[in-house]
Structure formats: structure tokens, C-alpha cells
Amino acid sequence: MNINATFLGQMIAMAFFVWFCTKYVWPPFVSIMEERKKRIADGLEAASKAEKDLESAQAKSEEQLKAAKVDAAGIIDQANKRAAQIVEEAKDQAREEGQRIIASANAELEQEVNRAKEALRAQVSAIAVAGAEKILEGSIDQAANEEMLNKLATEL
């Protein structure tokens, strides 16, 4: 139980072991644990960031959807208006066309009536002349009576 060189030996051994541990054993473990800590922190941060991104994306999409709905409603409204307008326009055109057809038909009818009147008048005068010739049986100077007959025809 006496103190001997083992004492020195143990001091030297311990100094060497501590040096070895400081240089080759401690650093890899500390750096690995630091690295892992950092990675976990980064991962958590990324997760919370992703959650925030997701939230904002959802809000954005909702907004866009709302805007699209408003747009669609506007477009449908406009289309409905335009359709009503087209129908109105078509109705107006049809009405005008109908009136025009009626007017031209009326004019033609009047023309026909006038023409019929003319023809009738001519025939009446011819009948009157023939009737008169029959009555007089004589040859009346056609030229002398022409004037009187025409006058009669116009009176008819």
C-alpha cells in the first residue's frame, strides 16, 4: 500500500486518455447530436411553414372561387339580357315586315280594284254604245257621238 511509480503512470495514462477523448471521441458525438438537434428544429420549422402556406393557399383558392362565382353570375346575367334583347329585336323586325307585307298587299288590291273599275268602265261605255246603236239602228255619226259617250263613260 505504498506510493510508487504507479502514481505517475496513472497520471500520464489519464492525461493521454483525456487528450485522446478530447480529440477523437468527444467531437464526433457532440457534432452528431448538434446536427440532429438542428435537423429536428429545421423539420419542425418547415412543418409549421408548410401549414401556414397551406392555410394561405386555401384562403386564396376560396377567394378565387368566390370571384369566379361572381364573374359567372355576371356573365349569365349579361347573356340573359342579350337574349331578351335579341328576342325583342326579332319581334320588332317581324312586326315591321308584317306591316310592310300588309301595306303592299293593300296597294296591290287597290290597283286591282282601279284596274277592274277601268275595265268595267270601258266595257260599260262599249255596251252603252252598242245599246245606243241597237236603239237608233241607224248609223249615227260615231265621231259626233264619241264625245258624248266618253263624257258618259267618265260619269259612270
Place this chain on the structure above:
Amino acid sequence: MADASHSAAELTVQEYITHHLSFLTFGKIDGSWTFAHTPEEAAEMGFWAINVDTFGWSLFLGAGFLWFFYRVGRTASVENPSGAQNFVEAVVEFVDSRVSETFKYKNELIGPLCLTLLFWILLMNTMDLVPVDLLTSFGFEKFAAVVFHFEHAPFKVVPTTDPNITMGMSTLVFFMIIYYSIKNKGLGGFLGELAFHPFGKWMLPFNLIIEVPTLIAKPVSLGLRLFGNLYAGELLFLLIASMMGLWQLPAHFVWAAFHLLVIPLQAFVFMMLTIVYLNAAHEKPHH
């Protein structure tokens, strides 16, 4: 085995215990380098002798665990740590958190120093749980008798029951205390702490009488506490083994179970006190 129990029966209790408490000392006696056959011969060798058994185990255990840690550290990975890596990381983290709780300054050496101390002392203490006669009477003694014709060779397997080992470590810690004290406080600051505390400069001799033993007591108590605890444990194992016959089996078990607390506790205490002392060595004097 019959032979061993026969020869053990020939020994008295005192001889048995003395035998188990002697070291395998290699030194110079009568002009030639040899092993000491008796404690008296070992004492005669003086300072330039070495306890081959305890120092050998100390080196073996220290180099063994550091080599293992080193191998694990070289293949360590961040993403899929192996079981061994998890174990070493747990040890490193335990030491690192103890250090950062107590040690308030920046020093890259304290963590590895404490890791080395804790695990090395833990392993050396754990050798106490190896049955006292397994490596000694049934192992090395037979080997030495056959190979070196060295009958009844002593062989101590618990390095921390050798005061050379424990005082060697605590003295190195003491040197570190002195070194860091002078480095951080200056030589004047360090000596001033010894001379002008706690009673001011007019009580200088009185201060020295208080402070110098306080300083010296640090390594002495550090080394002797560890030695004393393990020596007492070893001694009780020897007493149980030599005096209780068959009843030694349950008694060994009970004492070993109790010793399971002492072994890590003493390693932990040595580490913690080292941190505390070195922290004090970093404190700037506040005047």
C-alpha cells in the same frame, strides 16, 4: 479447485486477506528487476516500482472503453444510429448536461475530461463485482505458478482499490485546478485568494493556514474518498469470503447488491467534484 480450497484452508484468515490486498509489484530489489513476493519486498522497492496488476487493469479498461467509443464515433450517423451509438450518445449527453449545469465557463476540455473520468472509474469500480478469487486464486495465481514459478502471486483486479491509481487521477485534477486558477486569475489573483481570504490582508498568516489546507484537501479528499469506498467494499468481500463458509453466497449477493449503488455513485461523485473544483478555478475574483 480442490487444491485451491485445500491451500486456502491452510491460510489463516489474516493471511488470506493480506494476500488479496497485496499488489503484484514489479521493481528493483537487491540490484535486479523482479516481482515482489511479499508486501515487505514491495515496500523495499521504494518509489521506482510499478503495480503491474492494478495499473495493467487500469490501462486495459481505459484503453478498452475509449477504443470502443472511438470505433462507435467513427461510424456514427445522424439518421440511423446503431444501438452502440445510442448508448454512447446517452453517456455523452448525460456528462454534457451535468457539465453545463455546473460549469459556467467555456472550456472544451471539461466535457471529455469528465466523460473519461466517469466511464473509466465506473469500469474500474465494476471490477469489484468480479468474484474475489476468480481472477486471483483460480486464475492468475495458477498461471504465475506454472509460467513464472511464482507461488501465491498476488493479483488485484480493482484498480480503484490502489491509492496510487486514485491519487494519481486526483493529483492530475489538482494540477488542472492550479493551472486554470493561474490562467484565469493570474498568479497574483491565485496567490491573493490564498493570502487575503477570508479575513483581509492584516490576517495573512491566518488566511494561509485556512486556505492552503483547503486547497490541498481537494485532491486528497477526491482521491481518498474513491479509494476508501472501494477498499472498504473489497475488504468486506474478502471478509465474507474468508469467514462465512457456504453462507458467503447469500452474503456476497447482498453486499454486491449494495455495492451496485456505491460503484456508479463514487464514479459520479469524482466527476461532479472535478467539475465543481474546475469551475471554482475559472471564477474571477470579485473585488
